[in-house]
Amino acid sequence: MGLFDGKRGLVFGVANKNSIAWGIAQALHQEGAELGFSYAGQVLRKRVIPLAESIGSTFVEECDVTDDLAIDRLFAQAQDHFGTLDFLVHSIAYAPREELSGRFVDTSREGFRTALDVSCYSLVALARRAYPLMPHGGAILTMTYYGAEKVTPNYNVMGVAKAALEATVRYLAWDLGKHRIRVNAISAGPVKTLAAAGVAGFRKSLHYVGQVAPLGNITQQDVGNAARFLLSPWADHITGQVLYVDGGYNIMGAPDPEVMGELTG
Ligand code: NAD
Numbered sequence: 001m002g003l004f005d006g007k008r009g010l011v012f013g014v015a016n017k018n019s020i021a022w023g024i025a026q027a028l029h030q031e032g033a034e035l036g037f038s039y040a041g042q043v044l045r046k047r048v049i050p051l052a053e054s055i056g057s058t059f060v061e062e063c064d065v066t067d068d069l070a071i072d073r074l075f076a077q078a079q080d081h082f083g084t085l086d087f088l089v090h091s092i093a094y095a096p097r098e099e100l101s102g103r104f105v106d107t108s109r110e111g112f113r114t115a116l117d118v119s120c121y122s123l124v125a126l127a128r129r130a131y132p133l134m135p136h137g138g139a140i141l142t143m144t145y146y147g148a149e150k151v152t153p154n155y156n157v158m159g160v161a162k163a164a165l166e167a168t169v170r171y172l173a174w175d176l177g178k179h180r181i182r183v184n185a186i187s188a189g190p191v192k193t194l195a196a197a198g199v200a201g202f203r204k205s206l207h208y209v210g211q212v213a214p215l216g217n218i219t220q221q222d223v224g225n226a227a228r229f230l231l232s233p234w235a236d237h238i239t240g241q242v243l244y245v246d247g248g249y250n251i252m253g254a255p256d257p258e259v260m261g262e263l264t265g
């Protein structure tokens with residue numbers, strides 16, 4: 001018996017095998033979930049199809065989340081394929097590369113708009129189409145980062161987008177609670193993925209967090225395990241929350257003096 005036997009859901013945001021969304025998908029599949037995948041752009045198709053096939057998934061459709069008609073089309077296809085849904089995973093973020101280095105004060109209007117549209121508004125857009133397909137209730141999960149709360153140099157406008165995303169989780173949790181749909185976020189520690197590589201200095205941050213966090217660096221499997229909990233009946237009355245899966249990094253006020261020594265020489 002799997003925790004997700006008979007449950008169906010959509011996963012947005014698999015780009016390749018390193019994607020956090022893929023870690024989540026694997027964890028859900030291990031518990032018997034039936035999954036559909038949506039990817040952004042034809043370039044990713046050849047990566048996502050074999051991954052989906054490897055876990056017996058036949059629903060793999062393109063959808064650019066900045067395009068309302070594409071989202072409408074995707075949900076119509078999902079309704080035809082699945083009938084109803086039990087969960088949705090939103091693991092999507094984007095900001096133009098030039099916004100992810102240097103000074104936040106130099107953020108362009110267009111860069112700000114794009115980051116907030118792709119990384120935050122898309123959750124609203126997907127939730128609005130998903131909830132009518134969840135007549136028996138359900139769960140929605142998104143991915144955030146500590147840069148929403150504390151300044152993380154180079155993360156810049158993405159930190160602002162994640163702050164908006166975390167507030168969006170709370171407002172959606174209120175609205176959709178009436179439909180017995182829960183909405184939560186996981187705040188993950190750094191994981192080496194395509195999106196992460198776009199943030200200047202990522203490799204150094206990864207190393208630093210690995211030294212500072214009580215449990216060191218995390219993996220996409222760690223996120224998958226927490227996602228499995230938040231999307232399952234075990235989290236039945238948990239909504240509007242941000243759960244840290246960051247090896248405990250967020251509790252630290254200062255690094256171990258040994259690590260400080262490494263930094264200061
Ligand atoms: P990733 O590059 O594997 O995934 C990002 C996904 O966003 C890709 O699949 C990409 O195709 C998709 N995407 C971008 N623009 C899109 C659009 N217009 N329409 C549809 N999809 C679009 O990287 P990841 O690290 O797995 O990122 C997944 C989520 O996890 C993101 O929200 C990211 O901010 C968050 N996160 C990542 C880390 C990390 O260190 N990797 C830490 C905390 C949170």
